[in-house]
Structures are given as structure tokens and as C-alpha cells.
Amino acid sequence: MERPFSAADLDFLRQWDTPTVCNALEVAVPARRGRGFSVLPFVVANNALSPICGLARVGSIRAAAPSGRSREEDRAARIGWYGYVGDAEMPTVVVIEDLDEHPGTGAFWGEVNTAVHKALGALGCVTNGSIRDLDMVAPEFQLLAGSVGPSHAHVHIVDYGREVEVHGMHCSHDDVVHADRHGAVVIPPDAVRRLPEAIELVARREKVVLDLCRSSNFSVEALRDALNRMDEIH
Template sequence: MSATYPFTAADLEALRAWDTPTICNALEMVAPHRRGHGFTVRPMVAADPSLPPICGLARTGTIRAAAPSGRAPAVDRAARLGWYDYVADAALPTVVVLQDLDDTPGTGAFWGEVHSAVHKALRAQGVVTNGSIRDLDMLAPGFQLIAGVVNPSHAYVHMVQYGQEVTVHGMACHHDAVVHADRHGAVVIPHDAVRQIPAAIELGARREKVILDICSSSDFTVAKLKEAIASADEIH
């Protein structure tokens, strides 16, 4: 890969210490213009909610499953193998973002025992998809799947395209975008915001602590809550 980024693998790894809502909170401070978009807006299913968040460069693609592709088997196979090459071609950790284009997304599962193992071997941390997942007790250890639904069948699942912009549950995402995801959903982090996130999280935590402390205090009053809110606003 010849691309350069204003962050390192260590910077991306550091962001896995916080859940996705905390990342969204930080983005409200460092990229306020992104407050109303750039994240998933519908419920999602985490294959293993106990896994840590994932954070990496997006590898984007689209699939369909409700009907056969109409292509020759060799063309379908070439599309699948080309996808593997695409996902593997990355200098930093990756997160797959796969949009199911069917009218009823999730008719057929692209993700299960085999593809979780394949993509883990391709060094992806996990996937965010509006499509379906299956084989929940046979997935590659540590590989996270954040999906729209759980479904038992492949149906006619096939790769349509890859490397383009996709939209998953309201989150628009392009190739090489930084994606953070966990059981709450996913968010795209602007490249120039990656290294600003930790400091913003620390500031947000200090502001929240003032309010949380008074809420758990034995002498809580509404007046003291108002004072705490005013005090938190002055923390910089």
C-alpha cells in the first residue's frame, strides 16, 4: 500500500480501549459537524457482545443473496477471490464494511464459520454489515461480527462490487475510512480526528464525573445538580 495516514496502527489500537458511544461523544467535541451523521442508526446484532471494540481501515463491498447473480460460476468465483485480494491489501488493521443490497437485507448470510476464519486470516478485525450472519457457535475466535440480522441460509449470496462507498444502516463509509464498532453499532472517524480522540475522551470523562458524583451523593439535591452541570461546563 502506498497510502499514508495521519495516524499509526498504535493509534487505532488505542481507540479499542473505549466503546463506540464514547468515541461518538468525543467526536461531538473534535468534529462537531459530524454530530448528526457518520454512524449507524438502526439496531444491530453483535455475534459476541463480550468482545472488545474493533477499529481499523474500512474495506468496503456490496453483496446480494435473494437471487442468483446471473453470472457464470467462474465470474462469481473471480469476484470472490478479487475481494480477498482487496481485503488483504492493507498496511494497517482493517474492518470490513459490507452492504447487502437486497430489498430484504439478510436473506442470505455471507458471514459464518468459513468467512470469519478467512477474514481473520486476512488480518481483518471484524465486519459491520446490514446483512446476516450465522454459525454463531463456530465463528473464528476474536473476530467480531456486527450485523443486521441472524439467518441460517446462504441463499444465493454473492459479491457484487468492492472498494466503493457503501451505506450500512445509515452510516456512509468509503474505502480507507476509519471505522470503530462494537455491540452498540459503528461510527466513521475522520482521519484528522483519530489522534484527537483520547484527549477529548479524557475531557469528557472529567466533565461527566462532576455530574455523576453528585448524582450518587447521599446529599443530592436538584440545586446541587444544577451547580454540578454549571461546573462541568467550565471544565476545559
């Protein structure tokens, strides 16, 4: 599939945190300023990990009650999901929506599934569901979750490949997702290669105010002038 970006472009974006990427999107894609990102806090498995950026693999789960399918059918659904996640020419970010009335009743993510998904080429997961086995998560695999819990209960795959919503962020198959300890954002494909330039522009604008705040010349009047100068930087 022809894309307006490469795997190297996605990897390049990992040097910046997700708030910086959101700032750049406000410049590169102004119409996206109020949407496309998570709006609720996450529990993060490892705050020290670098940001992740990859193609979305989307799915939904439930855990509060059995699926109603046979064991063989549940196993087939799980294997189908794994095949779906692994069918990608670039690194992926898994985005899973927990559909239970109380999301997080059972954890899909723990020692085993982080190891499996890392082997399938995923960098991490964004979910409103729960996670567990925090000391045994696959190395360098990031988890952003709605909660931490001890059990997987009746967790099972409901569907995959269809649009999901996690903490206010709508995400579809093959969307570009950037995430870190602050949250997650979907990047329009045609904006991927424009973000580094936008990030540099935002940094130059912010520097005007930051330099003033760190100087001995700070005043409200000087701040007003600095804010005006920011608007003149292109």
C-alpha cells in the first residue's frame, strides 16, 4: 500500500513527546485542534519509556461475562486477532476498546500478551481497559490503560478492524497513533512529514516567551510584547 510516509518517518516522530506532536498538529492541521486525541488520564506501565508511534491495530474486548462462544471459537477469535495485528509492513500501536459497563473488569494485557504482541511487531497499546503483571511486561513495550487490575476474568476478543473509541480518541485501522505517558493522538497521514517543520516553528515561537520569563526584564508589558512577536514568527 502506497503511503505518504515511511516507517522511518514514524520512528523519527518518537523523539518528541505527544504534547509536542499535538502542538505541531495545531499548526499543520488547524481543523484538528479540538479532536483526535485522548481526553482522560491513563495509567502508564512505564513512565520512563520513549514515545511510541505506529499504525493502529484496533479491536474491542469484554471481560465481565463469558463470550457465549465455545472454547474453540474463542481461541479462533484470539488467533484471528493475532493474525490481524501481525499483518503490517510497519510497527504498530494496538488500540483496544473495552466495551464492558465497567471497563477494566478483566485485563487483556499482562506478561503473556505483551510478549506476544511485541513479537508481532507492536510497540505498545492504548486501552480504556485494565492491565496487570506490571513487573513482567515485555521490555520496551508501553501500555496506556484505564486501570490496573489483578484478574483477566472472562476477557475475550469481540471484534477487530473496526473504529474504536478510547478515552475520547476515535481510532481506525491503519491510523497513525503517537502515544506516551501524557496520552495518545491520531496523526492524519498527510501531516506526518510536515510535523518536524511545524515542531520547529512552535519551538521558535515559544522561545520568545520562555527567554523572557527566564530573564531579569520580565513584566506584564514585556510579556504582552513577546506574545505579539510570537504571532509574527512564521
